[in-house]
Amino acid sequence: MAASQEPILEFKDVSLRFGDTWALRNVSLGLSPGETRIIFGAAGAGKTTLLKAVIGLVKVDEGGIKLFGRDVTSVGETALFPLRARAGVLFQEGGLFDSLTVGENVEYPLLNQTANRQSVLHDVEGRVRDALRFVELEHTYDQFPSELSGGMRRRVGIARAVVTEPPLMIYDSPTAGLDPITANTIMALVAKERDVRNSASLIVTHRYQDGEIMSDFRYDQQNEELVALKSAGDEAKRDRTKFIVMKEGAMVFFGTKQELESSSDDYIRKFVRHGDE
Amino acid sequence: MLGSSNESEAIPGGSCLLDFLTTLVSSFQDFLFLAGRAFRNVVRSPHYYDDVFMQMDIIGVGSLPIVIMIGAFSGAIIALQMARALSTYGASSQVGTIVSLTLVRELGPVLSAVMVAGRNASGIASELGSMKVTEQIDAMRALGTDPVQKLVTPRLIATTLMLPCLTVLADAVGLVGAYLISVPLLRLISAGEFWSTSWRALVLNDLAQGLLKPFIFGMIISLVGCFYGLRTTGGTQGVGRAVTQAVVAAMVWIFVVTLLIDKVFVGL
Numbered sequence: 001m002a003a004s005q006e007p008i009l010e011f012k013d014v015s016l017r018f019g020d021t022w023a024l025r026n027v028s029l030g031l032s033p034g035e036t037r038i039i040f041g042a043a044g045a046g047k048t049t050l051l052k053a054v055i056g057l058v059k060v061d062e063g064g065i066k067l068f069g070r071d072v073t074s075v076g077e078t079a080l081f082p083l084r085a086r087a088g089v090l091f092q093e094g095g096l097f098d099s100l101t102v103g104e105n106v107e108y109p110l111l112n113q114t115a116n117r118q119s120v121l122h123d124v125e126g127r128v129r130d131a132l133r134f135v136e137l138e139h140t141y142d143q144f145p146s147e148l149s150g151g152m153r154r155r156v157g158i159a160r161a162v163v164t165e166p167p168l169m170i171y172d173s174p175t176a177g178l179d180p181i182t183a184n185t186i187m188a189l190v191a192k193e194r195d196v197r198n199s200a201s202l203i204v205t206h207r208y209q210d211g212e213i214m215s216d217f218r219y220d221q222q223n224e225e226l227v228a229l230k231s232a233g234d235e236a237k238r239d240r241t242k243f244i245v246m247k248e249g250a251m252v253f254f255g256t257k258q259e260l261e262s263s264s265d266d267y268i269r270k271f272v273r274h275g276d277e
Numbered sequence: 278m279l280g281s282s283n284e285s286e287a288i289p290g291g292s293c294l295l296d297f298l299t300t301l302v303s304s305f306q307d308f309l310f311l312a313g314r315a316f317r318n319v320v321r322s323p324h325y326y327d328d329v330f331m332q333m334d335i336i337g338v339g340s341l342p343i344v345i346m347i348g349a350f351s352g353a354i355i356a357l358q359m360a361r362a363l364s365t366y367g368a369s370s371q372v373g374t375i376v377s378l379t380l381v382r383e384l385g386p387v388l389s390a391v392m393v394a395g396r397n398a399s400g401i402a403s404e405l406g407s408m409k410v411t412e413q414i415d416a417m418r419a420l421g422t423d424p425v426q427k428l429v430t431p432r433l434i435a436t437t438l439m440l441p442c443l444t445v446l447a448d449a450v451g452l453v454g455a456y457l458i459s460v461p462l463l464r465l466i467s468a469g470e471f472w473s474t475s476w477r478a479l480v481l482n483d484l485a486q487g488l489l490k491p492f493i494f495g496m497i498i499s500l501v502g503c504f505y506g507l508r509t510t511g512g513t514q515g516v517g518r519a520v521t522q523a524v525v526a527a528m529v530w531i532f533v534v535t536l537l538i539d540k541v542f543v544g545l
Contacts (some may be wrong), residue, residue, distance in 0.1 A: 029472060055419055057415060057418060057419060075419075077423070078423065081421045081422065081423055082421065083421075084419055084421035085382070085420075086421075089416075089419040091415075091416055091419075093412075095412055095419075096416075097408075097413055097416070097418035098411070098413070103485065109420050109421065109422075111483070112323070112420070112421075112422040112427065154503075159421075233411065265526070269334040
């Protein structure tokens with residue numbers, strides 16, 4: 001299904017240098033609705049720069065980036081705002097506005113994005129409560145971000161990212177610094193978002209389990225839980241998730257989970273959790 | 278040494294001076310760029326009216342007590358000083374004229390602007406600086422909203438509209454302060470004579486510069502506060518540095534612009 005659809009994102013030979021250091025080097029990738037890209041890499045490998053380049057927060061030196069069919073490298077900041085409004089972004093620490101309540105944070109994209117403003121003004125609170133219910137935090141509506149735990153802030157960040165129902169979701173280290181239980185809860189929400197809305201996902205992470213969840217599980221809406229994909233018959237669903245490993249700005253691996261696990265490259269194998277670990 | 282191709286090496290500190298001047302010009306260029314975007318957004322959608330009214334409340338209503346207090350005391354102080362000086366020449370009856378001209382032309386606009394700069398340029402710089410170092414500005418951009426439209430333009434509109442109002446109030450309260458010193462306390466002139474000379478002293482030129490100055494100062498205070506806030510780097514220490522720079526720069530610009538406006542109006 002995804003293959004027949006227009007790609008949401010296309011990178012073509014994208015390069016960017018900060019002084020003598022390559023932040024991105026000849027990076028090419030594509031992303032269609034319902035697909036997921038899991039990005040691994042050591043610190044400074046260019047993962048976050050890649051995410052920022054997607055929505056034009058950093059300008060690249062060479063190559064082309066098409067987001068929703070528009071070249072983000074050749075348009076000005078003002079022209080980028082409507083494109084960014086179609087992408088939900090979860091920042092590493094949630095990126096919440098600390099002077100606003102949880103409810104005000106989640107309603108922010110609805111009230112401030114030109115593209116979404118007019119269509120939802122009649123039911124902002126309803127949409128906000130739906131988004132908070134999605135991450136099971138409706139009770140925090142009137143609280144401030146400083147009153148929440150790290151995991152809860154991350155979930156509010158997800159609620160803010162999904163409230164406009166964007167076709168592209170960008171997650172920057174959604175599970176960094178969280179305990180395994182909270183991390184799995186977050187990843188379950190990420191998988192739920194992908195499967196319920198068929199959104200495309202770009203995920204930077206250091207946890208191999210995050211990739212496993214996206215690759216090997218799907219969200220069952222009826223029972224409201226993650227279920228494992230079958231080994232036979234669910235290949236197409238499993239193939240929606242591809243793994244990328246970055247090193248010094250370059251993509252040194254692109255492939256499925258099986259291909260990743262069978263790699264013999266020492267650098268790539270560092271990001272794979274093996275059965276005996 | 279003159280005409281040497283490597284002058285900066287030959288003159289100790291030459292390259293440092295060049296770097297300093299380059300940074301200065303580059304900063305001023307960035308400031309003009311920010312100002313241009315902020316002014317352009319005044320007429321462009323979306324308009325964040327809620328933010329404008331909230332800033333008008335914070336900047337205008339919030340600054341009211343201090344501006345009124347400073348206005349009253351400055352009027353009283355001028356009257357007190359002038360009473361002594363004028364009595365030397367037997368011109369005590371001119372106290373209303375002197376206070377009125379001094380307050381409306383210079384002290385009302387400048388002192389109000391200095392107070393608002395101290396209070397609001399610092400507030401704006403610290404608020405935006407904190408947002409910058411905690412990546413909330415980047416979050417705003419990523420969420421598809423223009424930080425200049427959302428944060429700078431409302432503050433520009435609010436300060437530019439509220440400072441003239443505050444100045445008019447400061448002038449009025451200053452005259453009351455001068456009246457209290459001149460009439461009931463020192464009994465220099467009668468109440469009617471005080472108000473009559475105060476009013477008659479003012480011509481259109483005085484009122485024009487008395488209103489034009491706070492209008493321009495409002496733009497300077499808000500834009501300088503936003504400029505230093507948005508370019509904050511270096512964590513909480515950087516926020517402190519941005520606040521100091523914003524207040525100092527705003528005050529320096531207030532006095533520079535006062536001189537320029539005076540030069541224009543004195544010639545009229």
